[in-house]
Amino acid sequence: MAKARPDRRTEILEAAARVITERGLAETRIADVAADAGVSPGLVIYYFETKDRLLAEALAQLNDRFYLQVSRDIRGLTSAREQLERLIDLSVPGLLGEEEDRREEWSLWVEVWGRALRDPAMASEREVLDRRWRDAIAAVIRTGQASGEFPAGDADEQALRLAGLMDGLAIQVVLNDAIVTPERMKRTCMEVSAREIGFELFPAKA
Amino acid sequence: MAKARPDRRTEILEAAARVITERGLAETRIADVAADAGVSPGLVIYYFETKDRLLAEALAQLNDRFYLQVSRDIRGLTSAREQLERLIDLSVPGLLGEEEDRREEWSLWVEVWGRALRDPAMASEREVLDRRWRDAIAAVIRTGQASGEFPAGDADEQALRLAGLMDGLAIQVVLNDAIVTPERMKRTCMEVSAREIGFELFPAKA
DNA sequence: GCCTGATGATTGAACAATCAGTCAAGTCCG
DNA sequence: CGGACTTGACTGATTGTTCAATCATCAGGC
Numbered sequence: 001m002a003k004a005r006p007d008r009r010t011e012i013l014e015a016a017a018r019v020i021t022e023r024g025l026a027e028t029r030i031a032d033v034a035a036d037a038g039v040s041p042g043l044v045i046y047y048f049e050t051k052d053r054l055l056a057e058a059l060a061q062l063n064d065r066f067y068l069q070v071s072r073d074i075r076g077l078t079s080a081r082e083q084l085e086r087l088i089d090l091s092v093p094g095l096l097g098e099e100e101d102r103r104e105e106w107s108l109w110v111e112v113w114g115r116a117l118r119d120p121a122m123a124s125e126r127e128v129l130d131r132r133w134r135d136a137i138a139a140v141i142r143t144g145q146a147s148g149e150f151p152a153g154d155a156d157e158q159a160l161r162l163a164g165l166m167d168g169l170a171i172q173v174v175l176n177d178a179i180v181t182p183e184r185m186k187r188t189c190m191e192v193s194a195r196e197i198g199f200e201l202f203p204a205k206a
Numbered sequence: 207m208a209k210a211r212p213d214r215r216t217e218i219l220e221a222a223a224r225v226i227t228e229r230g231l232a233e234t235r236i237a238d239v240a241a242d243a244g245v246s247p248g249l250v251i252y253y254f255e256t257k258d259r260l261l262a263e264a265l266a267q268l269n270d271r272f273y274l275q276v277s278r279d280i281r282g283l284t285s286a287r288e289q290l291e292r293l294i295d296l297s298v299p300g301l302l303g304e305e306e307d308r309r310e311e312w313s314l315w316v317e318v319w320g321r322a323l324r325d326p327a328m329a330s331e332r333e334v335l336d337r338r339w340r341d342a343i344a345a346v347i348r349t350g351q352a353s354g355e356f357p358a359g360d361a362d363e364q365a366l367r368l369a370g371l372m373d374g375l376a377i378q379v380v381l382n383d384a385i386v387t388p389e390r391m392k393r394t395c396m397e398v399s400a401r402e403i404g405f406e407l408f409p410a411k412a
Numbered sequence: 413g414c415c416t417g418a419t420g421a422t423t424g425a426a427c428a429a430t431c432a433g434t435c436a437a438g439t440c441c442g
Numbered sequence: 443c444g445g446a447c448t449t450g451a452c453t454g455a456t457t458g459t460t461c462a463a464t465c466a467t468c469a470g471g472c
Contacts (some may be wrong), residue, residue, distance in 0.1 A: 031457075114232070165371045196401070325465080
């Protein structure tokens, strides 16, 4: 109904995002994207020149989507501690329901890292996105410091530590490590955050 | 000189390890390995049946090599704190000289993670190796606790935290992140270790 | 209202490159 | 001589990309 004039380029991009999250970056063929978009392989190249450009654009879109959700979710919370917890919840693969399961997003990150090793364009894209992520964490920490909820401290360094820990643990979780479960990852992240940033894990409700 | 009777299988395995660390798992072709070993492509398949089996064996060998070096290096150190620092030094990509540069090893890990997402055999191999790594860290921590150098604590949980942090930061370093330099990674790992495990970063030499 | 031609969108078959794995034939060594 | 080892050309499958042909849309002339 709403398809007055379908924007092919956008349709193909969305199809690519779907295929990538389902089958992974390495297993995504142009033919798959074309089939998912209900379009011929030739048309995909017609709009995106090369497969690499298509994948790069699709990845950027997927990331924007994640950041949008995170900032939307966080905006509604008043306490920095709650914001931080929500950030962690959203980052732990498989912790929340299907609706916001981050497993596929993390799988994607792992593949991006692999590709970035040999693809400079992908590498600089990744660096930008990672910095944006750390900055988002640091912003939450600064909010808490400004309001007196957290003690003063180097928010950037604290964000780096938390982001690093989350990356490392998320790898284990997304690969279904028997020891590192989503719940354990969350607990560990919360405890380390509390200690490194300097807040009480279970604040007295006073 | 020492090649009385060349063990082709071993030669090919070593060639595979070289090619993999140079070009990455995804970019390693049978022909490359054959060329590096000075042998025909057919012979590679003759000894290893499939490319996957070749890669799996080569990876296992690379890992054993790393663990051997780590345990050899650590055995010579008496204080647990020094052992831990050595462990971290050996883990930070590009911190030490070329001889023991871990950059290629970490690149490899990133690719193993990517492959493990879709290859169950690779996934369970990874899990085993990762557990071995965390156990090695935990063993060092327990040594320190037993000698009274570190306070009592949950060594397994502490090891999980340190291993997670190292994984996450190593990704940034190996991808040449402008902010996360090898030196910064080391400093951060040491500081977090000190706080989480509970030792003095700069012990009075008493 | 209808034809017309131009422009861009779209197709799908064909092309070309890449590689894992096969195989028939040779070589070496005991 | 025989069996293990070795070769390298070949096959077959996959897949990114090209391209000639077709189709849709629409502005503008009649």
